[in-house]
Amino acid sequence: MNVIEEKNRVILEGIGDDFEPQHVFDCGQCFRWIRQEDGSYTGVVQGRVINVKKENGNIILDNTNKKDFEEIWFDYFDLGRDYTVIKKELKAMDEYLDKATDFGKGIRILRQDGWEMLISFIISANNRIPMIQRAINNLSEKYGKCIGEYSGKTYYAFPTPEDFKNATTEDIRACQTGFRDKYIKGVVDYVNENNEDILSYRNLDTDECTKALIKFNGVGPKVADCIALFGMFKYDTFPVDVWVKRVMEEFYVEDNLSLPKIRKFALDKFGDLAGFAQQYLFYYARELGIGR
Known part of the structure; x- marks a missing residue:
């Protein structure tokens, strides 16, 4: 992979079939990446707004620079992992995985923020993706820090536990979270009152990590597995929806x-x-x- 910086964007050459934006952003693992009219995707990550598209076999990251690529995006897009090797191992297991890996050949598992995944997948329970995205966006607009404008739209970072500190259950419900308002409030209060470091769960083994997550009301086994996989980097788990x-x-x-x-x-x-x-x-x- 060759990395080129030019005019507020970074171009990744030679990435092949191992990164297809549609596969990455539409495979159920993330909620803040929105498909644009031109087929690209704009997302909010770590207080930054970035647009991703594939053009002539290259991945183009717009509204960023090489420094942020090295410090944020290389890790976030899991670019240090050889997905060709993973797909080869899975293909060898059976004909179904052979077909599935061909169909979704460009999937990469994003290395997302564990706190954001905890709240996001609580919201996801018995919910449709457009409603999940709307609730997360509403919470971010109301409680998150303003990042600024990109392509004529204002973006907000996902709220930290501290940002949520004074939110009432009613306030959270007003963001269209539905019955999950009380669960979010419970998590926010627990984390703030106990100075809980959610990201420390990454240091636990997978079983201990999911057990630590299930202690929160609103987190069942499937939601815990999703948080563990997408926010805690536990690749030996298997969410069943x-x-x-x-x-x-x-x-x-x-x-x-x-x-x-x-x-x-x-x-x-x-x-x-x-x-x-x-x-x-x-x-x-x-x-x-x-x-x-």
């Missing part, structure tokens, strides 16, 4: 198997690559309507 359940029943397990048993089957089969397998299978199932 409705689409994953469908694809697992279609290809691997008997119908009506319990979610914990599906999860255990997946962890035993996919091992340390379970989180990657989950993303390829999820995207494959949802986009093609498998098991619907």
Whole structure:
């Protein structure tokens, strides 16, 4: 991969098929990346606004520079990991993963902020993506720090626990969080009152990490697995939602198997690559309507 800086943007040459913006941003792992009319995606990460598109085989990161690329984006987009090797290992497991990895060949698992993932996936429970995005955007506008304008739109950082400190349950509900308002309020109060460092959960093993997350009201096993995978970098976990359940029943397990048993089957089969397998299978199932 060759990195070129020019005119407030960074161009990544030679990245091949291992980074397709649509695959990355539409595979269910993130909520602050919005598709634009030209097919690019604009997102808010670590108090910065960035636009990503693929053009002539190159990835173009707009509204940034090489310094931020080295300090933020290289890690955030997991560019130090060879996804060609991961896909080769998964393909060797069975024909279903062979097809799924081809279909979602450009997926990369973003290394996102654990605190933001905790609140975001609480909001995601029994919710549709446009509503999740709206609630997160409303919370950011109301409580987050203003970053500035990009392409005529004002953007806000995701609120820190301190930013949320004086928010009431009613205030949070007004941001269209629905019944999850009390769960968000509970997490905010616990973190502020106990000076809890959510990012320290990354230092726990996967089982300890998910147990630490489940202590929060509003965080069940699936939500805990999502937070662990996308915010705590626990790649040996396997969130099971409705689409994953469908694809697992279609290809691997008997119908009506319990979610914990599906999860255990997946962890035993996919091992340390379970989180990657989950993303390829999820995207494959949802986009093609498998098991619907």
